[in-house]
Amino acid sequence: MKIKYISVFFLTATSLSYAQQINDTIPKESKIDEVAITGSRNKKRTVINTPVPIDVIDIKQVSQSTGQVEVNQLLQFAAPSFNSNKQSGSDGADAVDPATLRGLGPDQTLLLLNGKRYHQSSLINLFGTKGRGNTGSDMNTIPIGAIKRVEVLRDGASAQYGSDAIAGVINVILNDRDKGFEGNAFYGMNLFKSPGNNDVVSDRKVDGNTFDFSGNLGTKIGSKGGFGNFTAEFINKEYAIRNANPDKYTAPRQRFGDAKAQNVYFFGNIELPLSDGLKFYSRQGFSHRNTNAYAWTRTPEADGNIPEIYPNGFNPIEDTSITDFTFDNGLKFNVAEWDVDFYNAFGSNRFTYDIKNTVNATLGVNSPTSFYAGGHSLLQNTTGFNATKQFKVLEGLNIAFGSEFRYEKFNIIKGEEASYAMYDINGNVVTPSTPQNLLVTNPLSGEVRPGGSQGFPGYSSDIGKSRNNFAAYVDTELDITKKWMISAAGRFEHYNDFGSTLNGKFATRYAITPQFAFRGSVSTGFRAPSLAQKYYSQQFTNFQGGQLVTIQLASNDSDLARLVGISQLKQETSVNGSAGFTFNTGKFTATVDGYYIQVKNRIVLTGNFSRSDLFTTQQQEDEYPFIDQAQFFANAIDTRTRGIDVILSYNETIGSGKLTATLAGNYNNMEITKVNTSEQLKGKEDIYLSKRERGFILASAPKTKINLNLNYKINKFNANLQLVRFDKVTLIGYDDAEQVYNPKVTTDVSLGYEFSRNLNLTLGSKNIFNRYPSLQPTQVDSGNTESGGIFDPVQMGFAGRQVFARLNFKF
Numbered sequence: 001m002k003i004k005y006i007s008v009f010f011l012t013a014t015s016l017s018y019a020q021q022i023n024d025t026i027p028k029e030s031k032i033d034e035v036a037i038t039g040s041r042n043k044k045r046t047v048i049n050t051p052v053p054i055d056v057i058d059i060k061q062v063s064q065s066t067g068q069v070e071v072n073q074l075l076q077f078a079a080p081s082f083n084s085n086k087q088s089g090s091d092g093a094d095a096v097d098p099a100t101l102r103g104l105g106p107d108q109t110l111l112l113l114n115g116k117r118y119h120q121s122s123l124i125n126l127f128g129t130k131g132r133g134n135t136g137s138d139m140n141t142i143p144i145g146a147i148k149r150v151e152v153l154r155d156g157a158s159a160q161y162g163s164d165a166i167a168g169v170i171n172v173i174l175n176d177r178d179k180g181f182e183g184n185a186f187y188g189m190n191l192f193k194s195p196g197n198n199d200v201v202s203d204r205k206v207d208g209n210t211f212d213f214s215g216n217l218g219t220k221i222g223s224k225g226g227f228g229n230f231t232a233e234f235i236n237k238e239y240a241i242r243n244a245n246p247d248k249y250t251a252p253r254q255r256f257g258d259a260k261a262q263n264v265y266f267f268g269n270i271e272l273p274l275s276d277g278l279k280f281y282s283r284q285g286f287s288h289r290n291t292n293a294y295a296w297t298r299t300p301e302a303d304g305n306i307p308e309i310y311p312n313g314f315n316p317i318e319d320t321s322i323t324d325f326t327f328d329n330g331l332k333f334n335v336a337e338w339d340v341d342f343y344n345a346f347g348s349n350r351f352t353y354d355i356k357n358t359v360n361a362t363l364g365v366n367s368p369t370s371f372y373a374g375g376h377s378l379l380q381n382t383t384g385f386n387a388t389k390q391f392k393v394l395e396g397l398n399i400a401f402g403s404e405f406r407y408e409k410f411n412i413i414k415g416e417e418a419s420y421a422m423y424d425i426n427g428n429v430v431t432p433s434t435p436q437n438l439l440v441t442n443p444l445s446g447e448v449r450p451g452g453s454q455g456f457p458g459y460s461s462d463i464g465k466s467r468n469n470f471a472a473y474v475d476t477e478l479d480i481t482k483k484w485m486i487s488a489a490g491r492f493e494h495y496n497d498f499g500s501t502l503n504g505k506f507a508t509r510y511a512i513t514p515q516f517a518f519r520g521s522v523s524t525g526f527r528a529p530s531l532a533q534k535y536y537s538q539q540f541t542n543f544q545g546g547q548l549v550t551i552q553l554a555s556n557d558s559d560l561a562r563l564v565g566i567s568q569l570k571q572e573t574s575v576n577g578s579a580g581f582t583f584n585t586g587k588f589t590a591t592v593d594g595y596y597i598q599v600k601n602r603i604v605l606t607g608n609f610s611r612s613d614l615f616t617t618q619q620q621e622d623e624y625p626f627i628d629q630a631q632f633f634a635n636a637i638d639t640r641t642r643g644i645d646v647i648l649s650y651n652e653t654i655g656s657g658k659l660t661a662t663l664a665g666n667y668n669n670m671e672i673t674k675v676n677t678s679e680q681l682k683g684k685e686d687i688y689l690s691k692r693e694r695g696f697i698l699a700s701a702p703k704t705k706i707n708l709n710l711n712y713k714i715n716k717f718n719a720n721l722q723l724v725r726f727d728k729v730t731l732i733g734y735d736d737a738e739q740v741y742n743p744k745v746t747t748d749v750s751l752g753y754e755f756s757r758n759l760n761l762t763l764g765s766k767n768i769f770n771r772y773p774s775l776q777p778t779q780v781d782s783g784n785t786e787s788g789g790i791f792d793p794v795q796m797g798f799a800g801r802q803v804f805a806r807l808n809f810k811f
Contacts, residue, residue, distance in 0.1 A: 051487060051509035051519040052155040052578065053593040053645055055079055059147040065711075065720040065750045067188050067766035067804040069212040069235055071139040071147070071172075072097045077724055077748070080666035081154055081645055083701040085130065085793040086258050089786075091456055092123045092351060094259045094293035095320045096138045098131035101167040102154065102597065103641060103668045103701035106136025108527055108572075110157070110165040113142070113172050114269075114283060116328050117161070119347030122378035122410065124532040126553065126605065130700050132693070133605030133633055135530040138349070139172070141287045141324040143265035145184060145214030146231035148175045154645060156576030156597065158525030159489040159505035162404070162471055166525045166574045166599060174269040174283060177218035178227035181811055186212040188766075188804035190240050195772040195800070200790060201245045208240030208258060208799055214265075226272040235263040239292075240799045242772075244790045249777065255294035255315045256789030258799050263289045267326075278333045285326030293318045295455030296788050303442045304454040308365045316455025319354040321375075335387075342385045350377040352413060355456050361449040362423040362430075362440040373458035374415030376532070382406045384471075395479035402473055409466040410531035415458025420539070422451025422626065432625050450550060451626075457539060465535045469495040469528070483511040493526075497534075498570055501526045519593075520579035529556075529569035533603055533633045539626075549628040551608060556633050560624065564614055565680030566632045574599045580645075587651055594644045601635035601676065604697065607690035613681075636676055636689055637697070643668040657714030665706040670698055695732035696786075702727035702795065716754040720764075723747050726795035729773075733784035739792070741774045746796045762806045770801040 057078055059071075068074040072084040076099075084099035101109040106125070111118040121138040125131040150172055157165040190208035194200040214233035221228050240258035244251035268284040295316040298305045305313055330343030352375030359367040384404030391397040422430040424438040430451065440449045452458060473491035480486060487507040494500040505523035512518065537555035554560040556569050580593030608629035615621045647664040672694055675685045704727040711720045729741040750764025773791040776784070785792050 051485065051507040052153065052521050053580065053591060055152040055154065055647075057150045057152070059144055059150055063144050063184075064760070064762055064806060064808055065718075065752065065764070066722075066748060067764060067802050069144065069186055069188075069210060069237075070097075071142060071144060071150070072099050074144065075099075075139075075150065075152075077707070077722065077746075079152055080664050080705045080707050081643075081668070081701075082152065083130070083705070085795075086797050086799070087787070087793050088256055088258065088293070088798070089253065089296060089788045090793075091126060091295075091318065092320060092353070093125050093131075094318065095261070095289060095291035095322060095351075096121055096123050096136075097140065098125050098134070098136060099139065100130055100700045101152070101170070102595070102643060102666075103670050104167040104597065104599070104639075105134040105602070105700070106131040107134040107164060107530060108166040108599075109136070110161050110163075110169045111137035111139060111172070112161070112169060113285075113326065113328065113345075114174055115171060116283075116330075116343060116345040117380075117382050117404075117406070118172070118326070118345075119349060119380040120378060120530065121322075122349045122351050122376040122532065124376075124530070124536050130696075132696050133533065133603065135532045138322075138324070139170070140263075140289075141322075141326075141349070142172055142285065143214060143231055143233035143263075143267060143287070145216050145233045146174055146229075146265070146267035146269075146285075148173045154593070155521055155578050155595070156523045156525045156574060157505070158527075158574070159491045159503045159523055160473065160475060162473075162491060162493055163526060163528040163571075166527055166572070166576070166597065174267065175216055175218070175229045175231065176227065176269060176271070177216070177229055178220050179218050181218075182216045183809050184212070184214045185807045186210070186804065188802050190799050190802050191770075192800060193770050194245075195770060196775055198245050199248065199775050199777060200772070201243050202257075203239070203241050207238060208802065209238045210802075210804075211236045221270070221272055224273040227270070229269040231265065231267045233263070233265040235261070237261045241294075242789065242798050242800070249790075251789070252297060253788035254297045256787060257294075258797075259291050259293035261289060261291045263287065278331065281330050281332065283326065283328040285324070287322075287324045289320075289322040289324075291318075291320045291322075293320070298454055301442075301444050303445060303447045303449050304359070304361045306359050306361055306364060306367060309359055309367065309369065314357055314359075314454075316358040316453070317356040318456050319356055321352050321354070323350045324348070338387045338389045340385060340387045343383070345382045346380070348377065348379045351375045353415075353456055353458070355419065355453040355458075358454045360418050360421070360423070360451060360453055361442075362421075362451045363418065363427075364440065368418060371419035371453040371458060372416045373419040373453055373456055374413040375459070376413060376536075377411045378531070379409045380406065381408075393478065395482055397479075398477040400475040404471045405468065406471070407466065407468045408531055409464065410535060411465075412459050412461065412463040412536070414460065414462045419453045419458025420451070420460040430626075432623065452539075459538060461537075463535055463537070465531050467495060467497045467531065469493055485509050493528075495528055498528070498568075501571060501573075515584050517582050518580075519582065520577075522577045523575075525574040525576055527572040527574075527603075529571065529603055529633075534569055536633070550626060552624070552627045552630045553605075554630055554632055560614075560630060561632050563620065564609065564630075564632075565678035566634050567678060569603060569633060570601060570635055572599055572602050572635070589647075589649045591647045592644065595642070597641040598639070599641075600638045602637045602639055603633060604636045604689070604693070606632045606634055606636055607687050607693050609684075609687055613684060613687060634676070634678075634688075637672050638674040638676070639670055639697075640673050641668065641670045654712070655714070657712055660709075660711045662709045663706070664709075665704065666701075667704050668701050669703060670700070672697065691736055692732040692734065695730065699729050699731055699794065702729055718752045720750045720752075721747070722749075724796070729794045731786070731792055731794070735784060737784070739776050739785065741791070741794050744771050744773065744795050746771050758811055759807075759809050762808075764804055764806075766802040766804065767796060767799075768801060771796060772798055772800060 087093040153169040192202040242257040328345040353373040386402035388400040475489040507521035509519040752762040
């Protein structure tokens, strides 16, 4: 038997030299040319011959059998240690799904595109159950149709890749097919049915209609092996609204559920040999996403409503526009037997808001009903080189080294004045010196009306901040014997805004028998504070226990932060350890890996400090007259995470067909070991990081997540069954009451038929038994859930059952 293509995303940034050892540990009847795992339908995803755990997910195979059209949601149901959920009522996060690996923050997993650092989203998560105070990468800016596979390194890797790799690394590999056209057409719809006794209602019995069309063209370029691979994709998804039954509950939010979204993509992957030993490559990416999401309901008598405009109250709509660019170019060549890769990777993300169906209540009946609220953007440019060489030392020595220079710039884009300003009764912008009797009040309550666009107030200033950093690393691998290899790596980085860091990693693998091997690693890691965490500032309104309050999110360098003793942000640091074993008999494979991750000075968003917590003198209070509460970014906590990943895979010929079964599970337990308060806020740890905020951090992932996949293929037919069990999740409401989401199991099924080699059809259902997170009926009347609905976006999300059809064709 000849395994033609086995692909591995290896331990190091530049070294892919472990193929020989894999040759030595596979039975001799299996000849391996390259290192690889093909096909994710059988879920044999983990590369068992590396010293650290790696999942390889064949996106094409997985997407053909599932109802997922976005990378985040596809990985959510394919990789047990990966978690991502659609948000609702979470401002910008309704358009960007926060994602976590091993329950850590979204910004503690590094995203690569073909091995090069991919830029982050400019969005910083302020609401929702995951990633509060974090900035992460938006994997949904990369179309599924352009992806060949996704490789998930489940181990700390800062010594190889730099900042953000505390939890691990996700490497997205683009298609490199050099001939033919492949197309995909997908249509899915949610069949609404209330999960309880009519607790949940929807606008329609069929909603969330999703259409996805992608085309991928491969072509040869020149006569020396060059190619171009190009993808265009379009996705349109309608609302999936899930409200509390108004006959049973007086819910504070009338429009709760998945947002409406439209995505357009174009991605290219080009390689062109220029001469013997010299190759040029280029990767281009563009995506645009437009999302309409509903904010919290403003009732007729609310201070933020003008009854003459909205006599029945209103539901603001956040119309977000995300434009994302990628442009990576490089040269690969050989110098003195060193393989060198010199590259420049550019990326940018621009995120703007138009708020519709809203008012600025201080303008009264003259208020517009839509506003441009501004937004934010992030630019990243990385220039670097990698070099690697093999040496004949013992059974083989590989040395790799490289260097990078990265420039980053973060901008806040100012909105139109009426989107953020508060006006007095004469139509002038309110300042701290405005007399109290000139403020606009609600005649029903007597309270001062809030300024800015309701639902999402605009940004009041333009901010532009930048930084750069220099990095250098060395990475070595030594095959001491044919059974035992060791690897050591070190990386130095210097940031011009906070200083330097040095990190290292050691890993080893020992093949006790050709089938059974031990592997393990220990490393230190770091994550630099993002520019958004350092400089983001906004004043917004929020509902707490059904009450509208004005909150100032103060930038880390602001006077208000200094007033209460919030220190300047510094890097997060980590210690990672993992140990496990792999077992492979051909038909049966098993990988078991335990891990330990300790993170110090983790950056989070603090709880809300009241005016009495913030100010000690009347003069200080007078300087900030319109703030009810304030939040800050701070190196607030230390955490410790312990867990284990288990993946078992078995394949067997049954009759004329082949059965592949995979059981994959993750156990993850996080503890907050310390709260790092400032000296001025000693004794206020419960505010600095309230019980509620602790709950959000600890609930970043269910404690256990188990995936069972069964696939049977016979002739032109194939059937796929997938069950995913999500463990209990506990959140804390505004009244400090526990919100318990009981364990749930989702079931996905699909049936496929190949009409010919060039045409196949798949019919299926996602979440066929219509599972929802546990309802929180006792919380509905007070609006105590974070999303303001009948449950929070945990576990499998809240869209319910979906049926779908997917047609794949090529020529």
